Amino acid sequence: MDRYAVIGQPISHSKSPSIHALFAQQTGQDLGYxxxxxxxxxxxxxxxxLHGEGxxxxxxxxxxxxxxxKLCESVSDRAQLAxxxxxxVRTxxxxxxDNTDGEGFVTDLARLGITLTGRRVLVLGAGGATRGILAPILEARPAQLVVSNRNPWKPEELAELFKPVGVVTPRTHLALKGDRYDVVINATSAGHTGGLPLxxxxxxxDGGDCYDLSYGDASVPFRQWARSQGASHIEDGLGMLVEQAASSFAIWRGVRPETAPVLKELRRLMRGHGECEAVGTHQPVRRSHVELPPQD
Ligand SMILES: NC(=O)c1ccc[n+]([C@@H]2O[C@H](COP(=O)([O-])OP(=O)(O)OC[C@H]3O[C@@H](n4cnc5c(N)ncnc54)[C@H](OP(=O)(O)O)[C@@H]3O)[C@@H](O)[C@H]2O)c1
Structure with missing residues (x-):
């Protein structure tokens, strides 16, 4: 049986094994993950x-x-840029x-009807996830793209790196004072510790969209902030997680699974485990009588 994995730290909370098991079942593939x-x-x-183990x-x-x-013998153009x-993928x-985060992000935005073209877009955070989504955001031709971060040198580095694709304006979070954005994307990991950038x-x-790359309990602080700020449309990153996984699966197995039933099943499983529901414009629901698993 072909073996696949997700590596990270922490990792016990990861939803990727469930997602890929559902993909394998749906497409009739015999694999372990x-x-x-x-x-x-x-x-x-x-x-x-892991390479030695096959x-x-x-x-x-x-x-x-x-x-x-930096440890790969080769990388795709989009991973190189990011x-x-x-x-x-084993050689x-x-x-x-490769990097499927950007593809997963834009596919999910399209599903949700969130447009970037001609709009003022703010990305909070300048880590690995931001690196993956900046090129597709720029390719959608926003009116403005600002990246703000706690450590100021990271957005400056990204602005330089992405110059060949388009203009990224670097800021600190506090320097955003007085700005207005049509789309605010949270790509920080602050929600995992129950926080949010200041x-x-x-x-x-008015009419602004908010999208959090985090999901489950980690998406609660941004969601609450977005609601308090009057956002009309707030979404979490579970759809992106499923879409980027489907792109990885297609690279490995040559077949792209249907994502809608997997996303639906994942939300059902999360509700069953008492994890926060942060989808659409509804308030997140915490079922406090159930012990919550750790989040990524
Ligand atoms: N839905 C999906 O498919 C998907 C895909 C990828 C990532 N994600 C999520 O996206 C988030 C970011 O992931 P990543 O890979 O980019 O992580 P990362 O490379 O570790 O970057 C973390 C970012 O969060 C910022 N940050 C962390 N704690 C903060 C705090 N307390 N206040 C303000 N800023 C804080 C960091 O700022 P500094 O630079 O100042 O430290 C940095 O910009 C995670 O929640 C991850 O789970 C979701």
Whole structure:
């Protein structure tokens, strides 16, 4: 049986094994998929070990996306531009890297009817996920694209890196004061610790859309902020997670699974586990009588 995995730290919470099991079932493929905890210090050795064991491919999650890009023997153009890899494909002598985050993000926005063309777009955070989504955002030709971050040098680096694709304006969060945006995208990992970057008020324009790359309990702080700021449309990143996984699956297996039934099943499973529901414009629901699993 062909073996696949997702590597990251922490990883026990990962939804990728469930998603790929559903894809395999739907497409009639016989494969195994497991979550493997890998510490940053042992990343290179683990990649070598997994190759030696015959692993066919792997997803890569936080905090390894940028480090893995440097350990691949080759990377796709989009992974090269992002400087981040979320999909590994086995070669005879090592790993080739790709990045399906951007594809997953734009496919989900299209599903949700959120447009970027001609709109003022703000991305909060400048980590591996932001690197993956910036090119497709720029390709959609927004009126303006601002990236703000806690550490100011990271958006500046991204502005330089993405110059060949378009203009990215770097900011700190506090320097956003007085700005208005039509689309606000949270690509920070602050929600995993129950937080949110410190942001000035009134950032969201009338009719503005908010999209959080996080999902489950980690999406609650941004969702609550977006509601308090009057956002008319708030979505979480579960759809993106399923779409980027479908793109990885298609790279590995040559067939793209249907994502809608998998997303529906995943939301059902999450509700069953008492995880927060943060979809559409409804209030998130916390079922506090159920012990909550850790989030990514
Ligand atoms: N839905 C999906 O398919 C999908 C795909 C990829 C990622 N994600 C999610 O996207 C998020 C970011 O992932 P990543 O890979 O980009 O992580 P990362 O590379 O570790 O970057 C984390 C980012 O969050 C910022 N941050 C962390 N804690 C913060 C805090 N307390 N206040 C303000 N900023 C904070 C960091 O700012 P500094 O640079 O200042 O530290 C950095 O910009 C995670 O929640 C991840 O689960 C979802």
């Amino acid at each position: 497991e979550a493997i905890e890998v510490a940053p210090a042992s990343l290179a050795a683990e990649l070598q070990r 692993l066919r491919g792997s997803n890569v999650t936080l905090p390894h996306k940028q480090a893995v890009a 400087g981040a890899v979320n999909t590994l 005879d002598s090592g790993w080739t890297g 942001l000035p008020g009134r950032l969201i324009a």
